[in-house]
Amino acid sequence: MSAPLPRKVGELFFGFIVLAFSVFLFWQAYEISGFSELSSPGSVPMAAAALMVLAACINLLKDLARPTSIDTARSFFRVVLPPIVAIMIAIIFLFGIVLETLGFIISAFIFLLVSIQFLHKKGFIRSFLLSLLALSVIYIIFRLVFSVILPEGLIPERDIMAWIGSQFSSGA
């Protein structure tokens, strides 16, 4: 082991959050059955939470002993959470929000189009075609082959499928 590295920007703050979260969980674990019996439902959760609190405390103390990073608060958005990551997190959360209302086909297509355009940066037409291709492959594999149920939303997918099916069966 070598000399302690300077703290990464935001590490101390993260340590505090981790500790606060652990303490909260310990309190919740205590609420389950208190210190009643060793075999009570709350015993293992309490032990696990206690370990979390302990580990978080020691980690925080170790972090406090390390030299402060020279970075400013602004560099948090360069080192830990660069804009590209923050934007992608936002995009995927938006995707989750509209998934059920718009349905899988529309929302997934928009998601692919926006994110490929944003990350790949090779022209709109290309992103459009790539998204279309990727979505078709995923749809065929997962919806048709694996028969995974996906949110239908605005496009009455099942009706269309049933209609196509009936056309085939009546034709035969």
Next chain:
Amino acid sequence: MMEALSFFSTSWMSPQLLGLTALGTFLGVYIGAIPGLSVTMAVSILISFTFSWDVNNALCLMTGIFMGGVYGGSRTAILLNIPGAPSAIATALDGYPMALKGEAGEAIGLSTVMSVIGGFVGIVVLAIAAPVVSDFALLFQPRDYLMLGVLGIMLVGSLSGNNLLKGVFAGSFGVLIGTVGLDPLTAEERFTFGVVELWNGISPIAVMIGLFGVSEALTQLHFMDKTAIKQKIDRIIPRWSDVKKYLPLSLQTSTIGVVVGALPGTGGDIAALMAYDHAKRVTKNPEVPFGEGAKEGLIAPEAANNAAVGGAFIPMLTLGIPGDAVTAVFLGALFIHGLNPGPLMLTENPQMFWFTVGNLTLANIFVLIFGLTGIKLFAKIVECPKGVLLPLILLLSVVGAYAINNSIADVWWMLGFGVIGYFMKQYDYPVGPVILGVILSRLMDESWRRSIILERESVPDFFINLLMSPLSLVLFISIMLIVVSKTTLWKQAKGRIFKSAS
């Protein structure tokens, strides 16, 4: 014996199972090879799609991916110096220098053959050792299972990261996540905050996809501008004389691989590094120095990491204890398909065991086939730009999480854990122990409560009986050793720093 043989060959005889194993292995080789995609990620996402399938079909696909993936990681390690999987880190040490010298084809060929030899050694040991371990495991008391669980989480925590405390934190966090919902023994609510939807707990698959799919994809966004350098590949079938010459070494390191793989908490990555070290020690006069393209340095880790697959299946199938994150995910899949890996599985469900052994053998043969062919296609796939690949991983993660229960709630859990996992990775918290904790939570919870009820709630009795049983004592000492070794190391290092500072 005949019966075992017929179970063994189930997947060899059925065209459907054969095809699925081939498909799985093929996918595994490429998933393992594409940097940014991992076997853990692929298996976690696939579980959600395959759980309405027949068990045999799902298992064929997943063993194939597992076997292929461990091998696939070596390809990019050799060609691009980017290990496709943690178990291929040691492969890059000598594989990449070989590629730089224009021996990429030879390196790939040799690593393929040696991986397959290692794989077979692992499978043979699995077939012989598992029934023995399983008989032995019947002697295990609940407290032994508890300690095995603790040991596994601690080993993964201390070896995968460089900070035992962060590993312990992650493991305990996982155990807590696993206890959410109604207590299986008393039906009391735990961490449900009055929400009925939480009664069934948080889906471990959602946690897995979040931690291994989304958080990994988000981390990869940091390295968008890394481009791959193309290598020329010519001859890929290795020379017979080379195979013969290095066979003893590969058998030795395969043995290391199986043993290390069979220990709870240690997997292919550690096996490969230990094998590399072994090769360095036993090779007195290498033709080329280690680190500059020595064939020994390529062969040793490759044989070991594939042998570790067979080894890792031993504790997984006989004790229900996963060896590392990959096996933890795999074990989760077995539970979901209603199989209960543990000491009774071999007696109650021998067909499952021999079926798995047969499957692994088959997958290993496919590794040889796919490893020595399709190099042109491979070069194309690896060049898949990250700007397209990462949105696809994220989309598949969402589809996978939704498919678990057809509910949007699992998608939110998955995304939540994805973001938590991302920040954990940023601050050097390992995510592997979280999954191990989630998977082992129930076993540890029940084992603890059973064993303390057996002792009539008396802690002194618990420890007295623990010290009286040789098996429990060994497990207990192992746990203590890990804790003590970590703290003294820490103290020594601190002392050294003190000296240099003064």
